[in-house]
Every structure is written in C-alpha cells, then in structure tokens.
Amino acid sequence: MKCKFCDKQAVIKLRAYNLKLCHEHFVEFIEKRVEKTIKKYKLFKKNDRILVGVSGGKDSLNTVYILNKLGYKTEGLYIDLGIGTYSEHSKEKAINFSEKFGMSIHIYEVKKDFGMGITEIARLLRRKPCSVCGVIKRYILNKFAHENGFTVLATGHNLDDETATLFSNVLSWQEGYLARQDILLPQKQEKLVKKVKPLALISERESAAYAILNGIDYIHEECPNAQGATSIFYKSILNQIETKQPSTKLRFYLDFIRRGKKFFESSLQEREEQLKPCEVCGYPTTRKVCQYCSIKNEVQKRRG
Ligand code: Q46
Ligand code: ZN
Ligand code: ZN
Numbered sequence: 001m002k003c004k005f006c007d008k009q010a011v012i013k014l015r016a017y018n019l020k021l022c023h024e025h026f027v028e029f030i031e032k033r034v035e036k037t038i039k040k041y042k043l044f045k046k047n048d049r050i051l052v053g054v055s056g057g058k059d060s061l062n063t064v065y066i067l068n069k070l071g072y073k074t075e076g077l078y079i080d081l082g083i084g085t086y087s088e089h090s091k092e093k094a095i096n097f098s099e100k101f102g103m104s105i106h107i108y109e110v111k112k113d114f115g116m117g118i119t120e121i122a123r124l125l126r127r128k129p130c131s132v133c134g135v136i137k138r139y140i141l142n143k144f145a146h147e148n149g150f151t152v153l154a155t156g157h158n159l160d161d162e163t164a165t166l167f168s169n170v171l172s173w174q175e176g177y178l179a180r181q182d183i184l185l186p187q188k189q190e191k192l193v194k195k196v197k198p199l200a201l202i203s204e205r206e207s208a209a210y211a212i213l214n215g216i217d218y219i220h221e222e223c224p225n226a227q228g229a230t231s232i233f234y235k236s237i238l239n240q241i242e243t244k245q246p247s248t249k250l251r252f253y254l255d256f257i258r259r260g261k262k263f264f265e266s267s268l269q270e271r272e273e274q275l276k277p278c279e280v281c282g283y284p285t286t287r288k289v290c291q292y293c294s295i296k297n298e299v300q301k302r303r304g
Helices: 023-040 058-069 085-103 110-114 118-125 127-148 159-171 175-180 205-212 230-244 248-274 291-303
Strands: 012-014 019-021 049-054 073-080 105-109 152-154 194-196
Touching: 012 058, 012 127, 012 205, 019 023, 019 058, 023 058, 023 205, 049 058, 049 127, 058 085, 058 194, 058 205, 073 085, 073 127, 105 110, 105 127, 110 127, 110 194, 110 291, 118 127, 118 291, 127 152, 127 291, 159 175, 159 205, 159 248, 175 248, 230 248
Parallel strands: 049 073, 049 152, 073 105, 152 194
Antiparallel strands: 012 019
C-alpha cells in the first residue's frame, strides 16, 4: 500500500476521503484539516489566547499540540475530578505531555472547591456522576478562562463525539441542545467565553493515529463512570454505518451544521434571553442560582 502523494509506504487508509497516506503526509493532512476548520469557521486568530480543556485523552492533548504547532497561543487546563486511579493516571499523562513538549498545562482540583471528588459528590447528592461532572467541568473551564484573560475556550471533541451527540439529540428531538451544537459557540455574554471544537472534523481513529505517530502518550482507560454510556452505543452504531457507507459521519455532521441547525435557532434565542447573573457567583445562568453553586450549596448542607 503506497502513499497517495509520495513513494513511501502508507501507514493509514482513510476510506472517508479515499486516501492512503504515509506517516509524514498523514500528519500534514490532519494539521491542514484542523487549520482549515479554524479558518473556515472563524474559530480564532493568532492574537487570541486559547485555553484547551485537557483530560489526558488523545483528543485534548492533540488539540494543545496541533494548535501550538500551528502557531496559536495555546495553554491547557487539566481538571482533576478526583475519580480514583482514573484521575491519577490521566493527570500523569497531562503532566508528562506538558514536560515532554514544553507546553503549558494548568491543573485545577475539584476537591479544593468541594472537599471531595465527582464520585463522592454524585453519591452524596444521589445524582448520576456524569451530570454532576458535566456541570462542574463546564463551569470551571469557563470561569478559569474568563478570569485568566483567555479569549477562547477549546475542547477536544472529535467527529465521533459530535455525531454521537447529534444522533442522540435527533432521536429525542432535543431542540435546545440541537440549537447549541456547533463547531463554534460565539461569545454572547461578557462572562461566557467563546467555545470552539477545532477537532470536530477529525475522527476518533484519525486522532488516535495522529497521537501515536507524534509520540503523544495518552490515557487509554475510560472513566469508570462512562461504562454503559449511551454515547458508546451510538458510536458503535455510527461506526457500523460508516463501514458500509464511508464518510456518512462527516456528511451527517456537516449537513446538520450547514442545513439542519437553522431550524432550531429560536430555541437558542429563547435561552439567551433568559440568561441572567447567578445570585451567588454572578456567572450567567437561566436559573436564580446556577447549577454549579446549587451543587456546592447542597454538598455543604449535606456534609453539615
Ligand atoms: S469524566 Fe465525568 Fe466523563 Fe467520567 S464522570 Fe462522566 S462526564 S464519564 S467525559
Ligand atoms: Zn507520503
Ligand atoms: Zn453560581
């Protein structure tokens, strides 16, 4: 199997693009694709300060690595969720990455705010760990970015994450979520930093191959709370479709962004009109007290 662009041996076959590429041309292909996504969707410019939410997984580490390589001012924020050995291992990967490549990664500990990790918080409040975790992660990332002068908040969501979410939201016609699903969420409020997903058009397989070829060591184990998650089931269904019809995922996602999303815009406007400062912390929320502060109050109350 030869590379489409040179005489070298191909290391990967990309059926969605009908391409076989060698190491060097594959790396170049991914970086150009990310750069094109940044420019086409106007994600950010060279003078922006970008904070990337880092989990220790391949996608977020790739995001820091690629954006730095492309010349964007990028730093990472690793949130230590306090989820047993999973958090210990993923933190180690983030620290090793930062030392190996000389890229700055900040560390924020959930335990410092709550006195306990996500699993204990969820148990105490009798809630699902992922729903508590999602609220806490989103809040910390946005607040850290805003308070430290970052103009953009990037996450490592890849094409498989995005299409699984889209698939799930379409199956239950979640209008509010559909309205907010995009590669770019512009800044509409002073305290809500602009959010972007530079790897949204890169598949999970491409992202894994890119990390391995660049010597980026990432955490392979899943968070123990992800077991049985419907997103994993939806990903496997979409992969089955992709095997029979290559590039379906890309088409499904891009067609939604280009043609489908506009039908849900009214839900977005409604939500934006409802946003007001949280009575406790002042960050925008559609409630009186934001979800983060509610969780914090509840934890304090129950611990006595
Ligand atoms: S880290 Fe948090 Fe995920 Fe673990 S608790 Fe759920 S949301 S599964 S990406
Ligand atoms: Zn080549
Ligand atoms: Zn609040």
